[in-house]
Amino acid sequence: MVLKEPQTYKNQVDLLRVKGFIISDENLCVDFLKEVNYYRFAAYYLPFRMAVDKYQPSISIERIKDIYHFDQEIRNLVFAAIEKIEISLRTHIAYFHAHKYGAEGYKEASNYRLDHKHEVFNSHIKERIKENSSSLVVKHHNAKYEGKFPIWVVIEFFTMGMLSHFYLGLTTSDKKAISKDLYKTTESNLESWLRCLTDLRNKCAHYSRLYYWIFTAIPKFPTDCEYPADRGLFAQLLLLKFMYPLILDWNELFVLPLEQLFNKYDGSISLGHMKFPENWKELLLK
Template sequence: MKKVNYYRFSAYGLTLKQKDNRDLFQKGITFHRIKMIYTFDQKLRSLLMNYLEYIEIEFRSRIAYYHSHKYGSLGYKESANFLSESKHEIFLKQLQQQIDRSRSQLFVMHHKRKYKGEFPFWVAIEVISFGELSKVFRNLLKNDKKEIVKSYKISSYYIESWLHTLSYIRNVCAHYGRLYGKRLVIAPMLPGSERSFNNKTVFAAIYILSRLLHIEELTNFITSLNALLEQYETYITYGDLGFPEKWESLLLR
């Protein structure tokens, strides 16, 4: 573990400290166990990143397709097609910054050369981050949000919150942050009928991710997640991840 910063590694022992003395570990805790929790966390991040990609790509497509068909390929430049004029203005500025940073990419060079720098929405949306994508969705007109997500049979009010949480989780994963024992800074809103677990735990992020996957993706995700949990069950504690007792049935609902 010489290649891992001590501060980063030591954080994985936080859930293993004594409750009445946070300077001491519980009895029987070994360096090997902390190392295994660290390795488990690496693999969990990788698994989540893989399935977050499905969701990110699909929402880029859904938003650009619907908005362009309703308002035209350049309708995203008009503030009247969004809820907040000020937030829309910020989006356009950040979009231009991203286009400038991506100027060496072939599709950007192509559109600058052939279309004089005019980027249709389905091209522009590809250069923004997941975080920016969630903000774009949040700033869409209410009926547009409703139409874009109607096939999910989940209110756009909740999906708006879920995309925000998932973009935060993706950022944690992309920067190799710790998931194990983490309390979510940006917790997802949950319908009353689905509040059977703590929405500030990693399981809450896993739950909303599962609700946005298609059935084949979901089945593969649960199989992979189950295999990972079983591989490290000697070292991890389900409670430190927020997993309720019947977690599989919750993900399959």
């Protein structure tokens, strides 16, 4: 199949009109398309598609822009929460591992599951250290400690995916100890959470769409959780609640700003597009 021809901004506006969208100010629409790739923007009117190139009538381009801006803001809110969770995870896992196996215990294959691909993982660690060779931390340890790095230093260079794999590779007893101490949950649940968190973090880091997105992984929730886990955004946010390290801050720094976002974009967004139940606030509050 032959690829489509590139379109001018004027033609892109015409395409939106053909699809049935209401455009009250063509110049403003062009200005917006100059800043946001048409292909990227197009994903935000997927919730209104009825058939191929056929959309719900009377949908204004301003509403789609509102949804786009809402997605930017909720993504920033989510990313800020993930930052706190990720730093807490690094801290607790490094502390546990260092006190049980020593500063360089992460280098020993015997401290992992039998099926752990230890050599491959160690090569990834070396790559990360090399990539950060200009940092003061690496220079300091190369100069003073002959290139030796304790777990509490090297873990700061892990990607979220590496951190997840590091936990997955630990022995069952170690995973149980960490998951129970940190989240009062099972190692199976935490494995699920880390997979979901990695995916969610990567989407935020690459400015990907969260609104009306169907996630690949379904998080495992505690047995007493009232919400049945699914692939919608709300399930991912409920997961953040379970992992958020600062209990007293969660309501003020996440739930309240989230509610304010909903009020700000009321009339443009739909909670149903993100799989939010009617009692979403009750479920999210700590």
